[in-house]
Amino acid sequence: MNRKLWMTTLIILLLGFAGCQENPQPTVWEGDMIVYYLGEEEISIVYEWYTPKREKGAELAKELLARMLVPSEEEHIAAIPKTVALPDVSIGSNGLVTLHFDESYGTVSGVREVLMRAAIVKTLCQMSDVDSVEIYVAGQPLMGAENMPIGIMKSDDFIDNTGPETNYYQYLYATVYFANREGNALVASNLKIPYSGSETDEQVVMRQLIEGPVEEDMYPVLSNQTKVLGVSTKDGICTVNLSRNFLNRLSDVSEEVTIYSVVNTLAELPGVYRVQFLIDGEQVKNYETMELSLPYERNLNVVEKE
Secondary structure, three states, X not given: OOHHHHHHHHHHHHHHHHHEOOOOOOEEOOOOEEEEEEOOOOOOEEEEEEOOOOOOHHHHHHHHHHHOOOOOOOOOEOOOOOOOOOOEEEEOOOOEEEEEEOHHHHHOOHHHHHHHHHHHHHHHOOOOOOOEEEEEEOOEEOEOHHHOEXXXXXXXXHOOOOOOOOOEOXXXXXXXXXXXXXXXXXXXXXXXXXXXXXXXXXXXXXXXXXXXXXXXXXXXXXXXXXXXXXXXXXXXXXXXXXXXXXXOOOOOOOHHHHHHHHHHHHHOOOOOOEEEEEEOOEOOOEOOOOEOOOOEEOOHHHEOXX
């Protein structure tokens, strides 16, 4: 069986106890990051909110890994058992974090090892400068089924990716920008957004932007008739193709707030530095007075000051 298919199938079975729910709704973050642990029967992974002291890089990764040893909730179990020494950590410019464990990693095997690995990858892949994880044990790549290297892992390798009809959801932790009461500034909403495996991060945040805010004192910025016809990122530029309804600005939201709600929301995603607008697949010269033919960069001057 294909390595990723095998790993995904196994994790689906394991996480089914905790991950199956009907129509989950977006919720507000309750902390800065989450750290994954094991449930009390060691058949699922669970999480706790955590505010780290470091901001990014290998030091943050080490802090998060150390935190995985000490759950706060009594019913939670350390994802990395005491028998396993914490690894050396390095992060490449391509967003790949490499973990070098010693021989003690081998004290964990079977389902327990897969859950530990899932918790590690899902925890570290929240970092802004981390996209994927690889594990070495005693200087050699971690081996999986049929004695084949596990290789590079991403967070969604451990989630059901069969499509929107599934009842299993994964979650994107993202900052989405909505309008303030006056419609003349943006306010940031830190959300945990459920989505199916068929959606990209760009699609998820654009969907939430169109659906509107979940917090009080935040207001919609786009017509709910707006459709996302396509969105993708290449070489740091995210091209978002919107239906013509996007041009129908909400009367109580300024032109600048409308444009930068999209730009700032997408620019919060890793690897997005500029946003290019298309309307019905074509470049449009102007929105109203603002030019749309050139890419936009993040503009925090439009964000309401606290």
